[in-house]
Amino acid sequence: MISSSSTPLDASKADRAPLLLISTWVWTAFAIVFVALRFFCRMRLIRSTWWDDWLILAAVASTTAMSIVWTIYAKNSGCRHASTLAMEQLITTTRLNWISQPLCISGLTTCKISVACLILRLQYPTPWRTKLLVSLLSVMVTMNSIAVILMFTQCTPVRMLWNPASEPNGHCIKSNVVSIMSQSASSCMAFIDLVLAVVPVHMIWKLQMNKRKKVAICVLLSTGVSAFGFAVIKIVELKNDANHSDITCK
Incomplete structure (x- = not known):
């Protein structure tokens, strides 16, 4: 029978690093292969590229950089409970956590812009659709x-x-201000995910x-709605952003 004294020890050994590394690099590798094949087809077969191609390349570059930061983060015990880390480890992993966030945002932003550019390139010139996409993207870039x-x-x-x-004399604004802004930006991106899934269906x-x-x-193209679903889950999770008591394992 396992004694109750082993519970704290088990909790202290909890480490989500393998899960983070596997999920991160599987999707990153998939994205790299997909974009590499896309550029091969565009440059070797079609012999031309457009804005959407270079934007998706920028998105993958940001995602790869983020994955590298997360790998360093995981190797520095960033996926264990904060209470189990030494102060130097906690400082390092928290800093890496903050560094990864703009890389994640830039990757998501450029990816959505790339999809919108692809739609604009393939569509029959339609003023309302062009204005809709340009307006939404402008709002998204501004908010992000x-x-x-x-x-x-x-x-x-x-x-x-x-x-x-x-910095004992330093100061910070209320954390809920940043949390509200993050939720607003994520809500905007979620809505754009939905629009980018519906507009191609309307075109087809x-x-x-x-x-x-x-x-x-249409069924194939509408699978982009799944991105909307994941974005909604992210928004719900962001409600806990103001609580950084266990930032390394939340």
């Missing part, structure tokens, strides 16, 4: 930029984000082709 700026200016000096004890449905093919293509 504000979120990143606020993220790193919420504390003065900035090192208070990962080492509050080093207007084409002159067999109805069965239309339905099949």
